[in-house]
Amino acid sequence: METMLDRSGDRGGIGGAAIPQPLLNVCDTTLQYKTKRQIVTATYEVDFQVFPADRFVLLGPSGCGKSTLLKAVGGFLSPVSGRIEINGVAVDRPGPDRMMVFQEFDQLLPWKTVIENIEFPMVTSHKYTPEEARERAETFLEKVNLSKFRDAYPHTLSGGMKQRVAIARGMAMGPAILLMDEPFAALDALTRLKMQQELLQLWDELHFTVLFVTHSIQEAIILGTRILVLSPHPGQVRAEINAHEYSHENQTCDGFKALQQRIHDMLFAESAHIAGIRPQKGLAHDA
Ligand SMILES: Nc1ncnc2c1ncn2[C@@H]1O[C@H](COP(=O)(O)OP(=O)(O)OP(=O)(O)O)[C@@H](O)[C@H]1O
Numbered sequence: 001m002e003t004m005l006d007r008s009g010d011r012g013g014i015g016g017a018a019i020p021q022p023l024l025n026v027c028d029t030t031l032q033y034k035t036k037r038q039i040v041t042a043t044y045e046v047d048f049q050v051f052p053a054d055r056f057v058l059l060g061p062s063g064c065g066k067s068t069l070l071k072a073v074g075g076f077l078s079p080v081s082g083r084i085e086i087n088g089v090a091v092d093r094p095g096p097d098r099m100m101v102f103q104e105f106d107q108l109l110p111w112k113t114v115i116e117n118i119e120f121p122m123v124t125s126h127k128y129t130p131e132e133a134r135e136r137a138e139t140f141l142e143k144v145n146l147s148k149f150r151d152a153y154p155h156t157l158s159g160g161m162k163q164r165v166a167i168a169r170g171m172a173m174g175p176a177i178l179l180m181d182e183p184f185a186a187l188d189a190l191t192r193l194k195m196q197q198e199l200l201q202l203w204d205e206l207h208f209t210v211l212f213v214t215h216s217i218q219e220a221i222i223l224g225t226r227i228l229v230l231s232p233h234p235g236q237v238r239a240e241i242n243a244h245e246y247s248h249e250n251q252t253c254d255g256f257k258a259l260q261q262r263i264h265d266m267l268f269a270e271s272a273h274i275a276g277i278r279p280q281k282g283l284a285h286d287a
């Protein structure tokens with residue numbers, strides 16, 4: 001087992017500076033599914049902290065427990081050991097402070113228009129009045145460049161447009177953290193690139209906090225300020241890596257390529273160890 005656990009980050013704490021309270025604290029969390037026949041351990045003692053305005057990426061091969069971790073942060077699954085806290089309070093149920101964007105394009109309500117889909121959680125959670133919800137929905141629809149489609153129904157939209165609506169819906173709620181489970185994985189390469197750029201532009205404007213799941217090393221480095229590399233099933237932390245300095249613009253530079261290779265080696269070493277020197281399926285070196 002490699003010992004490349006690089007968790008130095010740049011969060012202070014050196015020379016007596018105070019470490020800020022994490023927005024999300026996932027502490028030694030083991031997550032399991034109990035089926036009739038067996039107990040499946042999805043993650044084992046996973047530990048990480050997400051701070052305000054982090055773009056924190058969970059990266060690992062298929063089946064390592066990325067979606068399970070997101071579900072647990074979302075409050076849909078309780079840890080069998082360890083704990084998950086938002087602003088110091090244990091997560092024990094779903095809440096409007098954690099909005100999820102999924103990989104699937106069919107996450108919108110088909111009988112509601114685009115604008116109604118975005119308003120829906122704001123109104124049903126009573127976080128906003130109907131007037132505020134309408135105003136916020138219009139604002140975020142504009143931010144994802146879909147104002148023209150406000151009255152369209154989801155089935156008339158492309159996959160990328162549906163994902164934009166889902167992102168607008170998530171962000172319009174003003175959650176403490178946006179949870180994104182491979183939201184661009186099913187898109188064609190060009191649309192995926194555009195969506196990544198748009199997400200980064202939105203972040204530049206709003207500095208929201210996002211926990212983003214991917215199995216693309218390239219996407220992780222481009223989108224993430226920090227990357228948590230997970231081992232194959234059951235997911236354990238292999239490393240936590242800073243990726244602040246990388247973007248679409250500098251992905252051909254030596255530093256980007258070196259980091260890509262380093263993460264690849266880290267994941268490949270682990271998967272080779274488990275699978276008998278064969279690359280882990282479902283792990284993309286690039287998008
Ligand atoms: N509802 C479930 N019941 C039982 N086992 C499950 C369930 N959901 C997931 N698992 C198992 O938990 C493990 C982690 O699954 P998870 O979906 O979190 O992986 P992942 O990292 O998101 O994979 P992918 O990249 O393919 O989406 C896998 O072994 C999976 O088979």
Ligand SMILES: [Mg+2]
Nearest residue numbers: 066067068181
């Ligand atoms: Mg998944």
